[in-house]
Amino acid sequence: MNGFKVLQVQQSVFADNDRRAEQLRQELKTQGVFLLNLMSSPGAGKTTLLSRTIESLNGKLKIGIMEADIDSDVDARTIEGFGAKVIQLHTGGMCHLDAEMTRQGLEALGTNDVELAILENVGNLVCPAEFDTGAVKKAMILSVPEGDDKPLKYPLIFSVCDVVLINKIDVLPYFDFDMERCAANIRTRNPAAKIIPVCARTGEGIDAWTDWLCNEVTAWQKP
Amino acid sequence: MHELGILSSLVHTIEKIVTEEGLTEVEKIVIEVGELSGIVPRYIEQCYPAAVYKTFMEKTALELVTVPGIVKCRDCGLVFNAAANDLRCPDCSGQNLEILEGNDMIVKELVCR
Numbered sequence: 001m002n003g004f005k006v007l008q009v010q011q012s013v014f015a016d017n018d019r020r021a022e023q024l025r026q027e028l029k030t031q032g033v034f035l036l037n038l039m040s041s042p043g044a045g046k047t048t049l050l051s052r053t054i055e056s057l058n059g060k061l062k063i064g065i066m067e068a069d070i071d072s073d074v075d076a077r078t079i080e081g082f083g084a085k086v087i088q089l090h091t092g093g094m095c096h097l098d099a100e101m102t103r104q105g106l107e108a109l110g111t112n113d114v115e116l117a118i119l120e121n122v123g124n125l126v127c128p129a130e131f132d133t134g135a136v137k138k139a140m141i142l143s144v145p146e147g148d149d150k151p152l153k154y155p156l157i158f159s160v161c162d163v164v165l166i167n168k169i170d171v172l173p174y175f176d177f178d179m180e181r182c183a184a185n186i187r188t189r190n191p192a193a194k195i196i197p198v199c200a201r202t203g204e205g206i207d208a209w210t211d212w213l214c215n216e217v218t219a220w221q222k223p
Numbered sequence: 224m225h226e227l228g229i230l231s232s233l234v235h236t237i238e239k240i241v242t243e244e245g246l247t248e249v250e251k252i253v254i255e256v257g258e259l260s261g262i263v264p265r266y267i268e269q270c271y272p273a274a275v276y277k278t279f280m281e282k283t284a285l286e287l288v289t290v291p292g293i294v295k296c297r298d299c300g301l302v303f304n305a306a307a308n309d310l311r312c313p314d315c316s317g318q319n320l321e322i323l324e325g326n327d328m329i330v331k332e333l334v335c336r
Contacts, residue, residue, distance in 0.1 A: 003336045004248075004334050004335060004336050005334075005335065005336060006332050006333070006335075007244065007246075007332060007333040008331070009330045009331060009332055009333060010331060011236060011240070011329065011330045012328065012329050012330075013254075013327075013328040013329065014327060014328060015236075016232055016235060016236050017232060094227075094228050096225070096228070098228070098232070126225070126261065127225045127261075130261050155310070156261065188318050188319065189318070189319075191319070
């Protein structure tokens with residue numbers, strides 16, 4: 001074979017990202033920074049929910065936000081208006097963020113004065129679910145107009161999230177959306193998921209969400 | 224675009240192996256793609272030339288091997304092929320499944336010197 005040999009490797013391509021993500025999480029633990037990975041489809045209300053979250057926490061936690069989008073800075077401008085520290089990340093066409101991009105984002109944001117860092121992932125229910133970003137917890141938003149059968153169509157994202165926020169509950173009377181059926185569909189994929197119905201526009205249910213966030217941040221900051 | 228990102232990470236992984244093993248040339252790589260990995264083999268093949276362009280792997284051939292997705296039903300314990308059964312246990316119709324095999328992408332071997 002002209003001096004060629006076969007080298008048996010058996011190495012996972014995802015292992016590289018998983019290792020970087022674990023290392024990032026360790027560093028965040030040391031710094032006392034809680035990183036949340038927030039995912040949803042485009043238009044489910046990530047930016048509105050974040051604005052409402054900042055408003056509702058009202059200075060209780062020092063917040064830093066990373067807005068990841070394929071292009072533009074409209075989301076970062078919106079969030080900035082609510083008084084949180086924010087940076088815009090451009091993924092340059094990529095459909096998700098990995099651990100290395102998240103690390104670069106945190107460095108650009110600066111975490112010295114941040115207790116709760118939130119990564120607003122690219123609006124997509126497929127790829128973001130597959131990559132560990134180094135976040136401590138994962139949350140996702142499912143909005144009422146998307147339908148209660150979404151957990152059946154995109155099982156992976158529902159199976160990896162710690163919290164599922166069901167947003168836009170103010171429009172429930174106008175949609176054929178059954179909250180109990182939706183919860184059952186989520187539980188099929190993830191019996192441990194916490195489900196919180198909210199309306200980011202009116203503020204309904206937001207307290208349950210911010211209570212969860214505060215508890216998680218406190219638990220993470222304990223040595 | 225998903226597959227292109229995965230391939231850049233693949234090039235990194237191989238680069239590390241090449242340095243560690245002191246290799247001079249990689250003629251071919253054999254990659255295993257699991258049916259439950261969310262990776263589409265056809266897209267991997269299409270993106271591959273772009274991912275290795277102007278890298279040390281520009282002339283390296285790619286061979287893909289598909290690995291079946293094997294799952295275990297958490298309700299009744301049956302082990303079965305997930306794709307062939309539409310992600311549903313053929314015995315009890317359960318959908319609470321544990322993935323045993325086929326959710327990864329693995330560098331299996333390098334033909335090199």
